[in-house]
Amino acid sequence: MGDPYAELTDLLAPGIDRSRAQHVPFVVAVTGSVAVGKSTTAGIVRDALVDRDPGLRAEVVSSDGFLYPNRVIDRRGLSMRKGFPETYDRDALVAFLTSVKAGDRDVRVPLYSHEAYDVVDEYHVLAVDDVVVLEGLHLIDLSNAIDFAVYVDADEADIERWYVERFLELCESHTFYQQFAGMPRDETVAFARQVWSSINAVNLHEHIQPARRYADAVLDKGPDHTVRRLWRPRDTMHP
Numbered sequence: 001m002g003d004p005y006a007e008l009t010d011l012l013a014p015g016i017d018r019s020r021a022q023h024v025p026f027v028v029a030v031t032g033s034v035a036v037g038k039s040t041t042a043g044i045v046r047d048a049l050v051d052r053d054p055g056l057r058a059e060v061v062s063s064d065g066f067l068y069p070n071r072v073i074d075r076r077g078l079s080m081r082k083g084f085p086e087t088y089d090r091d092a093l094v095a096f097l098t099s100v101k102a103g104d105r106d107v108r109v110p111l112y113s114h115e116a117y118d119v120v121d122e123y124h125v126l127a128v129d130d131v132v133v134l135e136g137l138h139l140i141d142l143s144n145a146i147d148f149a150v151y152v153d154a155d156e157a158d159i160e161r162w163y164v165e166r167f168l169e170l171c172e173s174h175t176f177y178q179q180f181a182g183m184p185r186d187e188t189v190a191f192a193r194q195v196w197s198s199i200n201a202v203n204l205h206e207h208i209q210p211a212r213r214y215a216d217a218v219l220d221k222g223p224d225h226t227v228r229r230l231w232r233p234r235d236t237m238h239p
Helices: 004-021 038-052 070-075 090-101 156-173 176-180 185-214
Strands: 026-032 058-062 107-113 118-126 131-135 148-153 217-221 227-231
Touching: 004 026, 004 038, 004 148, 004 217, 004 227, 026 038, 026 090, 026 185, 038 058, 038 131, 038 148, 058 118, 090 107, 148 185, 156 185
Parallel strands: 026 131, 026 148, 058 131, 148 217
Antiparallel strands: 107 118, 217 227
């Protein structure tokens, strides 16, 4: 069995080379379900590209910063749908991507605090890079500024288990989740599963998974988070 990340860098290399020749940043989107490991995968993709070409400048950007602030989400009655498409400032995200592709300098990336569970009034200034790896939800077909879309996939039972495991870990260390820390473990697990089924699974079935067919490549993960293979939806609809 080959290395899926090596296969992915082979797929990305021609487009990156063309973009660098034109002095235009190449934008890779990494998307998939909540808890599937998008940010980790995005970091691995960036590192694999730099390992292939040490002179390459690449940076990971999270789309979490483009969520509306909690006060806006609450005012719109969307607090139980946070992470759904309507809770993102998609115009701002598209404008950001347009600026990146235009080669604008000092492009500001709004930041999201996972401690406060909210957008904060801070920004990261993005340097002019060869490759920008954008990770987050609902990125496929977001904008023509995205050159290549990667969908991170796994069996839903595994994703739910990863979500519950992460929920339990956050209860021990995360400020927002400490409100659940005093609950008995079985009640916490039941609550996490209820959140998954009523919110995250709905988002997955209605908005995230249907877009998989439009990805340029799918990274298929096994129960231990290891990427087992890469497949291309445009080659087959039945991997």
